[in-house]
Amino acid sequence: MLNQVIILSKKINQVSEGAENLYYRILVSVDDFGRYHADPKILRGKLYTLRNIGHVTIQKRLDELVDIGLINLYQDDGETYLEIVDFEEHQNFRSDIKRREEYPTPVTYLNESDTSRNGSERDEIGPSNSTNRNINRNKSRNKEEEQKVVYIVGYLNERAGRNFSTTSRDTAGMIRGRLEDGYSLEDFKHVIDIKVAKWKGDPKMQDYLRPSTLFRPTNFENYLNESMPTDKPNPIKERLQREREKLNA
Numbered sequence: 001m002l003n004q005v006i007i008l009s010k011k012i013n014q015v016s017e018g019a020e021n022l023y024y025r026i027l028v029s030v031d032d033f034g035r036y037h038a039d040p041k042i043l044r045g046k047l048y049t050l051r052n053i054g055h056v057t058i059q060k061r062l063d064e065l066v067d068i069g070l071i072n073l074y075q076d077d078g079e080t081y082l083e084i085v086d087f088e089e090h091q092n093f094r095s096d097i098k099r100r101e102e103y104p105t106p107v108t109y110l111n112e113s114d115t116s117r118n119g120s121e122r123d124e125i126g127p128s129n130s131t132n133r134n135i136n137r138n139k140s141r142n143k144e145e146e147q148k149v150v151y152i153v154g155y156l157n158e159r160a161g162r163n164f165s166t167t168s169r170d171t172a173g174m175i176r177g178r179l180e181d182g183y184s185l186e187d188f189k190h191v192i193d194i195k196v197a198k199w200k201g202d203p204k205m206q207d208y209l210r211p212s213t214l215f216r217p218t219n220f221e222n223y224l225n226e227s228m229p230t231d232k233p234n235p236i237k238e239r240l241q242r243e244r245e246k247l248n249a
Contacts, residue, residue, distance in 0.1 A: 011068045018057065019064035022047070026071070027084065032099035034087025035106075038062065038073055038080040044182070052221075054182025066111055074106035081106070149175050152188045153211070159196045160209040171211040178220055188215075191223045198229055 012020055025047040030036045037043060040055035040062065048058070062082075065071045071082045081103050093099055152175055153166045164171060178188070191214055199205035213219060 011070055015064045015068055015070070016061070019061040022058065022061040023065055023070060026082070030084060030087070031102040032091075032093065033101055033103075033105075034084035034091075035101075035103040036082055037103075038082040052181070054180055056180050056182055060180075072106070072109040073111055074104075074109050076104035076106075080110075083109075145176055145179060146172075148179060148185060151185065152192075155189060156192050156209070156211070156214070159192055160200060160206075162209060164211060168211075171215075174211055174215040177217065178215055181217075183220070183224075187224055191215075191220060194223055194226050194228060 012023070015023070022043070026036055026043075029047060037046070040058040043058050043062070044053060044055045062071075066073060069085060071084055073080060073082055075081070083106055149172045150166045153164050153171060156162065157164055166172075175188075195209060195214060199209055208214075214223065
């Protein structure tokens with residue numbers, strides 16, 4: 001059972017609500033040694049089965065928990081796992097029941113060099129490796145997202161014959177939102193191709209070939225599940241087909 005003292009934890013109250021939510025979901029899923037999967041895609045499938053949340057968002061929440069010192073990460077046979085920090089200090093186990101161990105025992109932690117320093121050492125030497133790593137990771141992620149925004153807007157402009165700006169904050173924000181939900185470049189291309197095929201050349205609908213319509217959260221998911229329209233009926237082809245059918249009858 002979770003102790004209500006956790007609500008007053010300084011570390012818990014320093015992370016975002018999303019990271020706190022992930023922490024609680026991990027707590028109720030770990031084995032009796034406080035260990036569990038750390039792959040964001042596995043966490044999404046097992047911990048957020050009924051939630052529409054992307055693995056990119058889960059990774060960001062996981063990074064918060066690691067950086068604040070609530071969980072440690074380790075690897076075994078190429079797989080990454082997590083372990084709740086000080087898990088056993090807050091648990092009471094019955095001596096007559098063998099504890100459930102479902103995940104490998106960690107030998108070293110991936111973030112061991114960061115957690116081994118105390119606060120005063122960090123203050124003396126400047127930002128921790130964890131902080132620097134997080135800054136570098138965010139810079140790399142932001143650059144990658146910028147490149148995807150440029151590609152997606154460029155693809156829309158080419159397919160729809162439009163000229164939307166790649167530097168628009170609203171457009172970039174909407175695209176980043178869908179990327180954080182876990183959608184891929186292929187998903188964006190599919191949505192654009194579907195709606196271009198249906199709306200381009202239609203006086204009433206072609207104006208809706210714009211980022212604010214295509215990439216809106218509810219619209220995007222609905223469009224993604226649409227099928228490419230079939231070819232328009234061709235009277236000549238239909239007549240020839242009927243004639244062939246009569247000849248073969």
